[in-house]
Amino acid sequence: MIGRVFTLEWKEEACIISGDNRALPGNVGKTAIELWCRSKSGHSVLLLVHGLNPYIEISDPKTNSNSTSPSLSLESISEDWRVVGTPLLLGNKLYEGEERPHWRVFVKDTTIVRKLRSELSTRGWDVTSSDILLVHRLLMDCDLGPHISFSGEVLWANERAPKEITRLEDADSASERIKQLGGAGLYPVDLIMSCDVSDLRRIEPFPTPFVTFSYDLETSVKHNTILCAAAVIDRSGQRTIHEFKGSEKEIMEGLTRLVREEDPDFITGYNIDNFDLPRTQERSEENSNSFSEQSSMFGWGRVPLTNKEIGVKKTGRIFPQRQQNRVWRISGRIPLDAWWQARQTLSPQRESLRYVSNLLWPEQDDKQKLDVDASQMDMEWKNRPEEVMEYCVRDTILPLDILERLKSIPRKEALASVSSTTVETASAGTTSQWIDSLVVRLADRNGVAIPTTNRTTGRREQIAGGYVHEVEPGVKNWVAVLDFKSMYPSIMISNNICSTTLIRDSSIESSHFVSPITNTRYLSKDKRIGLVPLLLQDLMNSRDKYKKAYSQALEDGDEDEAFLNDQLQYAVKILMNSFYGVFASSFYRFTHEKLGASITEWARYNITEIITNLESDGYDVVYSDTDSIFVCTMSEDNTPAKKPDSGSELLAWESAKEETIKLGEQLASQFTKEGAELEFETALSAFFSHGAKKRYVGRVIWPREELLIRGYEVRRTDSFSILSKTMTEMFELILEGDEEGAINLAKSVITEVQQGKIPASDLIVSRSCKGSWDKKYGKWVFDKIYANPDSLPYVRAAKERISRGLQFTPGMKVGYIITDSKTSPMEVKAWLVDEIGGDPPKPDPQYYVNRLAKSLGRITSALNFDESKLKDYAKNPSTQKSLFDF
DNA sequence: CCAGCACCCTAG
DNA sequence: TTAGCTAGGGTGCTGG
Numbered sequence: 001m002i003g004r005v006f007t008l009e010w011k012e013e014a015c016i017i018s019g020d021n022r023a024l025p026g027n028v029g030k031t032a033i034e035l036w037c038r039s040k041s042g043h044s045v046l047l048l049v050h051g052l053n054p055y056i057e058i059s060d061p062k063t064n065s066n067s068t069s070p071s072l073s074l075e076s077i078s079e080d081w082r083v084v085g086t087p088l089l090l091g092n093k094l095y096e097g098e099e100r101p102h103w104r105v106f107v108k109d110t111t112i113v114r115k116l117r118s119e120l121s122t123r124g125w126d127v128t129s130s131d132i133l134l135v136h137r138l139l140m141d142c143d144l145g146p147h148i149s150f151s152g153e154v155l156w157a158n159e160r161a162p163k164e165i166t167r168l169e170d171a172d173s174a175s176e177r178i179k180q181l182g183g184a185g186l187y188p189v190d191l192i193m194s195c196d197v198s199d200l201r202r203i204e205p206f207p208t209p210f211v212t213f214s215y216d217l218e219t220s221v222k223h224n225t226i227l228c229a230a231a232v233i234d235r236s237g238q239r240t241i242h243e244f245k246g247s248e249k250e251i252m253e254g255l256t257r258l259v260r261e262e263d264p265d266f267i268t269g270y271n272i273d274n275f276d277l278p279r280t281q282e283r284s285e286e287n288s289n290s291f292s293e294q295s296s297m298f299g300w301g302r303v304p305l306t307n308k309e310i311g312v313k314k315t316g317r318i319f320p321q322r323q324q325n326r327v328w329r330i331s332g333r334i335p336l337d338a339w340w341q342a343r344q345t346l347s348p349q350r351e352s353l354r355y356v357s358n359l360l361w362p363e364q365d366d367k368q369k370l371d372v373d374a375s376q377m378d379m380e381w382k383n384r385p386e387e388v389m390e391y392c393v394r395d396t397i398l399p400l401d402i403l404e405r406l407k408s409i410p411r412k413e414a415l416a417s418v419s420s421t422t423v424e425t426a427s428a429g430t431t432s433q434w435i436d437s438l439v440v441r442l443a444d445r446n447g448v449a450i451p452t453t454n455r456t457t458g459r460r461e462q463i464a465g466g467y468v469h470e471v472e473p474g475v476k477n478w479v480a481v482l483d484f485k486s487m488y489p490s491i492m493i494s495n496n497i498c499s500t501t502l503i504r505d506s507s508i509e510s511s512h513f514v515s516p517i518t519n520t521r522y523l524s525k526d527k528r529i530g531l532v533p534l535l536l537q538d539l540m541n542s543r544d545k546y547k548k549a550y551s552q553a554l555e556d557g558d559e560d561e562a563f564l565n566d567q568l569q570y571a572v573k574i575l576m577n578s579f580y581g582v583f584a585s586s587f588y589r590f591t592h593e594k595l596g597a598s599i600t601e602w603a604r605y606n607i608t609e610i611i612t613n614l615e616s617d618g619y620d621v622v623y624s625d626t627d628s629i630f631v632c633t634m635s636e637d638n639t640p641a642k643k644p645d646s647g648s649e650l651l652a653w654e655s656a657k658e659e660t661i662k663l664g665e666q667l668a669s670q671f672t673k674e675g676a677e678l679e680f681e682t683a684l685s686a687f688f689s690h691g692a693k694k695r696y697v698g699r700v701i702w703p704r705e706e707l708l709i710r711g712y713e714v715r716r717t718d719s720f721s722i723l724s725k726t727m728t729e730m731f732e733l734i735l736e737g738d739e740e741g742a743i744n745l746a747k748s749v750i751t752e753v754q755q756g757k758i759p760a761s762d763l764i765v766s767r768s769c770k771g772s773w774d775k776k777y778g779k780w781v782f783d784k785i786y787a788n789p790d791s792l793p794y795v796r797a798a799k800e801r802i803s804r805g806l807q808f809t810p811g812m813k814v815g816y817i818i819t820d821s822k823t824s825p826m827e828v829k830a831w832l833v834d835e836i837g838g839d840p841p842k843p844d845p846q847y848y849v850n851r852l853a854k855s856l857g858r859i860t861s862a863l864n865f866d867e868s869k870l871k872d873y874a875k876n877p878s879t880q881k882s883l884f885d886f
Numbered sequence: 887c888c889a890g891c892a893c894c895c896t897a898g
Numbered sequence: 899t900t901a902g903c904t905a906g907g908g909t910g911c912t913g914g
Contacts, residue, residue, distance in 0.1 A: 114899070131899060326900080347895095431902050453901085465904030466898065487898090577898095581902025588902080596903070626898045626905085694897050694906055711907070716895060718909090767894065787892065791911055794894090825911065851909090 008165060010193060011151035014039040014047075015208035015413065016144075017265050018332055018424035019135030020317070021054075021110055024182040029053065029084035029108045032182025033138050036189070036265075036302055036332035037148075042209045042236065043160045043190035044263050046302075046332075047150060048183045051197040052138050054107045056130035057090070057449060058120060065092050065099040072124050077105060082112045095126060095449040097504040102128070102449055110134050117452075128449040132440065135422070140441035142197055145420040146413070147205045152195025155181070160190040175304075184317075185304035187332075188260045205417040207564060209236040210409055213264035214338075215255060216395040217276050218388055220378050221805040226251050226283050227381045230392040233262045234400050241396075243389055249287045252280060252297035259300045265423075266409060267300070267330060268399045270353045271339040274809035277320060277328055291316060302332025327428045334412075334424050338399035341408045349717050350766050351813050354834050357398050360405055375805040375836045407567070414567035418542070419575055431578040432588050439590060442531045448500055454587045463584060463597040466626030467604040469611065473691030473862035475734060476622050477641045478634045478656055479684040479698065480664030484606070485677040487627035488580040489536045491602045494675020496522045498530025499590045515598040516605040522598075532583070532590070536576060543572040603627070610671045610678070619667075622687055623696060629678075630687060631667065633660040641686035641699060642736040657683065661702055684708070686735040690862040699735040707732065713855055717813065722749065722762040722848075723855055730859055739863045746856040750874040753848045760840040763848055764831045766815040767794040771808065780808055793818070793828045800830040821847035849874050 014037035024030040031054055035047040058077075060070035068089060078086045087103035095102075105120075107113050117130045138144070156174045157165045174192075175185045181194050215231040229244040229251050244254040259267075269276050284297035291310045299318040303309040310316045317331040328335040342348060342356045349355070357364075372380050372391040381388050403409060416426035421437040432453075440450055484490065491497065495513040503512060503521040513522040522530070546569035553561035582588050584596025603626065610629060611621050620632035639656040640649075664680035672678045683702035689695055695711035707728070713719040714728050726749045730742040752758055769792075774781045780802055782789035789795040797816035802808045815831035821844050829841035849871065857867025 133899075323900090430900085435902090453899085455900085462904070468897090468905060578902065581904095584903045585901070587900085600904080628898080692907060710898095711896060713908095715897095716908090718895065788911080792893075793910080855908095 008154045009151060010154045010162075010165060010191075011149065012039055012041070012045075012162075013147070013149045013203055013206070014045055015206075015210075015416075016139075016146045016148060016422045017210075017334060018422050019138070020331060021134040022182050022184065023109045023111075025179065027108070029106070030182070031110060031134065033135055034183065034332075035135070038208050038210055038265050039191075040206055040208065041162065043162065044211070044265070045191045045193060046183070046187040046189045047152070048155075048178070048181050048192070048194045049138060049197055049200065050181070050194070052134070052141060053084070054110045054113060054134055054137075055104050056107060056113060056117060056120075057093075057102050057104050057128045058087070058125045059093070059095055059100050059102045059128070059449065061100075061124070061126055063100055065101070068101050070101070074103065076123075077120070080116070082108050082116050084108055091447070093128075093447050093449040094500060095128065095451070097502065126449075128451055129444075131452045132436075132450070136425075136437065136440075138197065139420060139422070139437065140444060142200055142202075143420075143441060144200055144202050145205070146416040146423055146426075147203050147208075149201045149203050150193070150195055151199045152193045154191065154193055155183075156186060156192040158190050162191075165191070184309055185306050187304055188263055188302060189332075190263065205414070205564065205568065207410065207560065208413060210265045210413075211235050211262065212266040212268055212400060212403070212409070213259060213262065214268045214396045214399045215272070215276060216269055216392050216399075217279055218377055218381065218392050219279060220381075221375065222378055224279070224282070226279070227377065228385070228389055228392055229255055230389065230396045231255060231258055232393075232396045232400060233258070233264065235262075239397070239400070241393055243393065245385075245389070248283055249297060252284050252287070255280070256295075256297055256299055263302070265333060266403075267333055267335045268338050268403060270395060270399050270402075271337060271807070271809060272335065273328055273337040273340065275807060277322075277335065281320065291319075295319070300330055300333070302330075329428070334427050336403065336408065336412075336427060338402045338408075341406055342402055345406050345408075347717055349719075349721075349813075350764075350815050350834070352834055353395060353398055356402065360402065373836050374807075375832075410563070410567050411571065414564075414571040415574065418539070418568060418571045432582050432585070434575060435579060435582050436589070438535055439531060442535055443500075443590075446500075446531060448531060451589045453589050454591065456586070460586045460593065463593070463600065464604070465600050467607055467624065468626070468693045469621065469624035471623045471689045471691060471693060471696065473689065475641075475737075475739075476620070476632055476687045477685065478632060478639070478660045479622055479630050479687045480633050480660055480667065480680060481628060481630050481682045481684065481698075482664065482668050482671075482678050483628040483681050485679050486540065486576060487603055487676075488599050489540065489576045490675055490677065491599050491606075492530075492579065492583075493533045493536050493540075495598070495602060496525055496530050496533050497595055497598055498522070498532040499592050499595060501528055501530040501533075502592055502594060515601050517601045518594070518597060520594045520598045532579065536579060539572050539576050543569050543576070546572065606676050613671070614667070623689065625694065628681075630684075633663040640737055642738075643685070643701075653685075657685070657701055660684075682708075686737075688731065688734050688862070690858045692858075697731045697735065707735070718765060718767045720763050720765050720848075722753065722758050723852060725762075726852070726856065727859065730856065734859070734863070743860050743863060743865050746852075746860055746870055747873045750849055750852050750856070750870055753852060754845055754874040756843075756845050758848075760817055760843050761833070763817055763843045764815045765793075765818065766813045766831075768811055769794045769798040769808075769814045771795075771798065771810045791825045793826065796825075797828055797830040801832065804830075804832060804836065806832065806835055817841040817843050818847040820844050821850070 017036045019035045021031050021033045033049040037045040039045055060072045063070045074087050084106040087105045090102045090104055092099045093102040117127045121127050155178050212234040217229045218227045226248045231242045233240050244251040284294045288294040295310045295318050300320055301318040303317045309318045320328050320330040322328045412427040416423045419434040419437050425433050501523040511524040546565045550562050550565035583591055614621050623630040639652050643653055644650045660683045668678045668680040682700050684698040685701045686699045688697050698708040700706045700708050714724045733742040770785045771780045771782050772784050782795050794814045797814045816828040819829050819841050820827035833840050853867045853871045857870050
C-alpha cells in the first residue's frame with residue numbers, strides 16, 4: 001500500500017458518522033475512542049481520541065447527603081482487578097428524589113462494565129451512569145454534536161487526503177504506531193489521526209458531502225445463488241456505475257473491493273435490510289471455508305482486514321451484523337434502506353420499487369419500464385444477460401434518486417445535529433437514544449445521577465391519553481380551527497414536569513404545581529427547574545431561531561442556507577414531539593409512571609375547560625382531538641360554502657371568510673394562557689363528518705386553499721383506488737353544498753362496479769403482512785405471529801407471492817384482489833401484474849359493491865341516503881330515475 | 887345475525 | 899447494551 005505519513009499536525013472540520021472504542025494494548029486501563037468522520041472538504045477520517053476512559057458511578061442507598069463515608073466497602077472496590085485506581089468522590093447527586101454522595105469508579109475496559117455493574121449492585125450499591133456507550137459519553141462529556149473541529153497528529157493518509165499532507169513513509173510502521181495508540185491498524189479511510197479529547201470542538205452544522213454506495217443483486221429463484229450485481233457510488237452528486245459478473249465469489253469480491261476502495265458512509269439499495277444484505281451474508285458464508293476467506297466477500301466494515309477484526313467468532317467488526325430481527329450494523333458506515341425510507345415518508349399504497357418510482361416520477365417512463373421478469377430470473381439471465389444487467393444497474397440508481405428526493409440523508413444529519421449525537425444514532429437509533437443524548441449531558445452538569453434503563457418486562461397498566469370530542473354527522477359551514485402550540489412540551493415546561501422535580505413523598509412544600517386529577521405534585525421553579533423542562537425550552541428557542549434564519553436566508557436568496565435551516569427546525573420539531581412518548585414509556589431511565597399521566601391530564605383539563613367556556617358563550621364546538629378545537633364562527637349564517645364566481649355573492653363569501661379569520665384570531669388570543677398558547681391554524685368554509693371521531697374533511701380557505709381529509713379511506717394505504725377516488729370527489733361536492741351530486745356519484749360508481757366496468761387495477765387491496773423465517777425448514781412461516789394465519793386474506797396473498805418465486809419480506813404490503821366473497825374465508829388472488837405481468841385476477845363484483853356501498857353509504861347516510869338504497873340502486877339502476885324517489 | 891376477537895391503520 | 903405513547907375506526911373470521 002502506498003501512502004503518505006508524517007509527523008504533521010493537522011486541523012480541520014468534519015461530521016461524525018459513528019464511533020466505537022478499543023482498549024489500548026498492554027492492559028493499561030486506557031481506551032481509545034474511534035470516530036469515523038467525513039470532512040467538510042470531502043475525505044474520510046478516522047480519529048483516535050484519547051483521554052476519556054470508561055467509568056461508572058456508585059452510591060450507597062443507606063448514606064445520606066451529610067455523610068461522605070458509606071456503610072459499604074470502598075476498599076473492596078479499589079482492590080477489584082477490573083477497577084483502575086480508587087473511587088473518586090464526586091459530592092452529592094440526585095438519585096430517585098434523594099441527594100446523596102456519589103463516587104466515580106474507573107473501569108479497565110468497556111467490555112467488563114456489565115459484569116462489574118451487576119456485582120456491585122448485588123453488593124448493595126446503586127450503580128449509575130453504567131449503560132452509556134463510551135462514544136456517546138465522549139459527546140456528552142465534551143458537549144459535542146456531530147459537527148466538530150479537531151486537531152491532532154496525522155498517522156496515515158492516502159491519495160484522497162488533503163494535498164498539504166505530503167511526506168511519504170511506509171505502511172507497516174504507520175500501522176504499528178496506530179495499534180500502539182489503540183487503533184486497529186490501517187483503516188480503509190483517507191486519513192487517520194490521533195488526538196486528545198481537548199482537541200475536539202463543537203462547531204455550527206454544515207451540509208456534509210457524504211459518500212453513498214448503492215447496490216443490488218440479481219439472484220437465482222431456484223438456487224438462491226447470485227447471478228450478477230451492480231453498484232453505484234455517489235460522491236457528492238458524482239456517480240460511477242460498476243457491474244459485476246462471473247462466479248458468486250468474484251461478484252462478492254468485486255463488491256467488497258469497491259466498498260473498501262471507495263469508502264462510502266452510507267450503504268443503500270432497495271430492500272437491502274431484508275434481501276441484499278442477508279443474501280450476501282448467506283452466500284459469502286456458503287462460498288468460504290473461513291472467516292478470513294469470507295471477509296474478502298463481505299468485509300464491508302470500516303476496519304482493517306486484520307485477524308482481530310475478522311474475528312474467531314461471528315463478532316469480528318469487519319462483517320455487517322444484525323442482532324435478532326433488528327437493524328443492520330456496519331462498523332463505521334450506515335446502512336440506509338431506500339425501501340424503508342420510502343415507506344416511512346411516503347406511506348405508499350404498494351411498496352415495490354416500480355410502484356414507488358412511478359409515484360415519485362410519474363412522467364418518466366424509463367424509470368419504471370418493466371422489461372425483466374423477476375420470477376423467471378434464471379431463464380432471463382441465461383437468455384438476455386445484457387437486459388438483466390441493465391435492469392440491475394437501474395435498480396441501484398433508483399434508490400439513490402429516492403434518498404435524494406426524500407432528503408433522507410440531510411434529515412438524518414439535521415436530527416443528529418439538534419440531538420447532538422452521531423449520524424448513525426440519528427439514523428438507526430431509537431427515540432430514547434436521541435433524548436438520552438440531551439438529557440444525560442444536562443443531568444451530568446446539574447448533579448443528577450443517571451439511572452440505568454428500566455429492564456422490567458411485561459406491560460404496566462396504560463395511562464389515559466388525549467381527549468376526543470364527539471362529532472355530529474353532517475356539514476357545518478364556516479369553521480375556525482384552533483390548536484395548542486407544541487401542547488405536550490408546553491405542559492411539561494409550564495408545570496415543571498420532570499423526574500427531578502416530582503414530589504415523591506407526602507412532604508409539605510410551600511408552593512408547587514399540582515396536576516388537576518391525580519394531584520401529582522412537582523416542585524416550583526424557584527426550588528428547582530426540571531432538567532426536561534429546561535431542555536424543552538431550549539429546543540423551542542432553537543426552533544424559533546432556525547425558523548428565523550430560514551426566512552432570512554429565503555429573503556437573501558441563499559437556497560442552501562434556507563434548506564439547512566429548514567431541515568434543522570423540522571428536526572427540532574420531531575425531537576420535541578418525541579419527548580412525551582419516551583417519558584410516558586415504562587422503561588426509560590428518567591421515567592416515572594406519574595409523569596406521562598400528569599402530562600395528559602393537564603392536556604385534557606386545559607382543552608375541555610376551553611370547550612366548556614366556548615359552549616357557554618354560545619359557540620358551537622364541532623370537533624376536538626387532543627390539541628385542536630374546531631369551532632363554528634357563525635351561528636345562523638346562510639352564506640354558502642362554495643366560492644361564487646362574482647357579484648354580491650362573492651362579496652358575501654369574502655366577508656364570511658374575513659369574519660371567520662377575525663374570530664379565529666380573537667378566540668385564539670382570548671383563550672391563550674401562560675404555558676398553553678392557542679393558535680389560529682386554519683379557516684374552513686365547510687366541515688363534514690359522518691359522525692365518527694378521527695374521520696372528517698374540511699375545505700380549507702386560509703392560510704392556503706386545500707381539501708383537508710383525515711382518517712377516511714382516502715388516507716388509508718389499505719383502501720382501493722376506486723373507493724379513494726370516488727370518496728374524494730364526493731367530499732369535494734359535499735363541501736360545496738352539492739349533496740345530490742355526491743349521492744349520484746356514489747350511485748353511478750357502484751353501478752359501474754356492479755356491471756364489471758371498473759378495471760381490476762382500481763380494485764387492489766393492499767395490507768402489510770408479517771412473517772418469520774424458519775431456518776430449519778428454510779421457508780417463511782406465519783403461525784408464530786398470527787393465531788390463525790390462513791384466515792387472513794393478506795397472508796394467503798403473501799403465500800401465493802412466495803410460491804410464484806417473488807420476494808417476501810416481513811412487514812411488506814401485499815396486494816390482492818377479492819375474487820369470491822361468497823366463501824368463508826373469502827377467496828383472494830395476489831396482485832402480481834406489476835412484477836411478472838400476465839392477466840389480472842377477476843374481481844368479485846358483489847364484494848366490491850358491498851364494500852363501496854358500506855364505505856360510501858356511511859358518507860351518504862349522513863345526508864339521509866343510506867347504504868341499502870345505494871345497493872338497491874346498483875342492482876337496478878334503470879327503474880330508479882330520481883334521487884328523491886325514496 | 888350477532889358478539890367477540892385478532893389484526894391493520896390512522897389521528898394526534 | 900431491547901423498547902416513545904393513547905384513542906379510535908374499521909374489516910373479516912369464528913362460534914354461538
